[in-house]
Amino acid sequence: METATVEIDNVTKRFDDLIAVDRISLCIDRGQTLGLIGPNGAGKTTLLRIIASLAVPDRGDVRIQGQSVRTNPRAVRKILGFMPAEFGCPRNLTIGEYLEYFGCLYAIPKLDRRQRIQEVCQLTDLSGRERVLVKGLSTGNRQRLLLAKTLLHDPQVLVLDEPASGLDPRARTELRGIVRELAAMGKTIIISSHILPDIEDISDRIGIIEAGRLVLDGNLDALRAHHRTSSRQVKLRVGSEDATRARNLLAALSVVTSCELQEPFLIIGSDEPNRNFVLAEMLKHDIRVLQFQEDEPSLEEIFMQSTAGKVT
Ligand SMILES: Nc1ncnc2c1ncn2[C@@H]1O[C@H](COP(=O)(O)OP(=O)(O)OP(=O)(O)O)[C@@H](O)[C@H]1O
Ligand SMILES: [Mg+2]
Structure with missing residues (x-):
């Protein structure tokens, strides 16, 4: 397929009375990355x-390439790799032995196994470390190894x-690079x-996700559009000789809720989601715009706004 x-x-x-996942539906296209x-x-x-x-879900189903996790979990496991948040393995193995062990579990033929181990080590920057003991690994290398096993x-x-859990900034950046490569x-x-x-x-x-429900889903632009709130401000910079005139013109508009001069910017608040009226007003009065900037909400702001701090 x-x-x-x-x-x-x-x-x-459900776990007894607790609904851990509550009627979640989502489709992810081939090649997409869902966060x-x-x-x-x-x-x-x-x-x-x-x-x-x-x-196993109590209700609903998940299909991977059309294969149901309920009725065909073996087929699912062939086409899917899962990297758990926790690392549980006999730690007296070397990296090579660990990968060899999982290669056997995945029933990769012996002849292909060596090559495959080399490939995943290369992908995860573990090449040359096959003889290193797993128990002495740094968190960064342990996460790489978990990912290598998954691949x-x-x-x-x-x-x-949570592949980046506990990683230092450099290891995080490197892991991000690997995920992008994949x-x-x-x-x-x-x-x-x-x-x-x-x-x-x-x-x-x-x-x-919050309290088992999918509260928001979409690409970042869609999420931003959804959360572009009235409190969001626009920064406008015009020539200093025009600043007072621009402020008076904008403050007189019914859509403008606040307009303050904070040198060198005019900070404009408005309930109107489309802020083009600011530019239109400047154009109409022949005021040259030097800078126009609408702050985009970060994912963190969107997250804080869309989750209420409920936990199950
Ligand atoms: N095996 C289990 N038995 C009982 N309750 C469970 C079990 N696994 C998870 N839960 C509960 O289900 C809810 C969801 O847990 P889950 O681990 O999926 O959350 P999470 O979003 O991954 O959280 P975190 O960010 O802390 O990893 C929690 O209230 C958790 O205590
Ligand atoms: Mg978790």
Whole structure:
């Protein structure tokens, strides 16, 4: 089949009285990177485990390339790689042995296994470290190794649960680079993280989960448009000789709620989502605009606005 799409179809998962995932539906196209964010306990890991066929939903289904996690988990596991948030392995192995062990579990033929291990080590910058013991690894290298293991059977779909957790800034940047490289290879990636700038940077699409519900989903532009609020301000800079006139003209407009001069900018507040009227007014009165800037909300602001701090 050509398209490797992930279809999450009305998935619900309960733990006794607690609804960890509540009627979530989402489709992810082949080659897309979906960033999943949400407060602690929001249900991200539970959803990722369901997608990876490691937990069974109470209701709904997930299909990976058309294969149901309910009825065909073995087929799902062949085309999907899951990187868990926690590293659990016998630590008295070397990197090479660890990958060899998982290569056997994935039933990669012995002849191909060596080459495949070399390839994943190269991808994750672990080349030359095959004899290093797993137990002494830094968090950065441990995460690389977990990712290398996830890539062993060359899955088309990658599900990464907080891969950057605990990494220092350099290791984080390097991991981001690896994820981008995998995306460029055409992999479909679902990644959860609390590091919002990273998610902002690597995701084609972002889903915000809170208390088991998908509260917002879309690309960053759509999320921004949704959250472009009336409190958002526009910065305008005109020549200093025109500043007072520009302020008076704008302050007189009914759509303008505030207009202050904060040298060298005029800071304009308005309920009108489209701020072109500012430019139109300047043009109408032949006032030269030197700078015009509307602050875009960061993913962090969008996150804070769309989640109310509810936990399940
Ligand atoms: N096996 C389980 N048994 C009982 N409750 C569980 C189980 N797994 C998860 N939960 C609960 O389900 C809810 C969602 O947990 P989950 O681990 O999916 O959240 P999360 O979004 O991944 O959080 P975090 O950001 O802290 O990793 C939480 O309230 C958690 O305590
Ligand atoms: Mg989690």
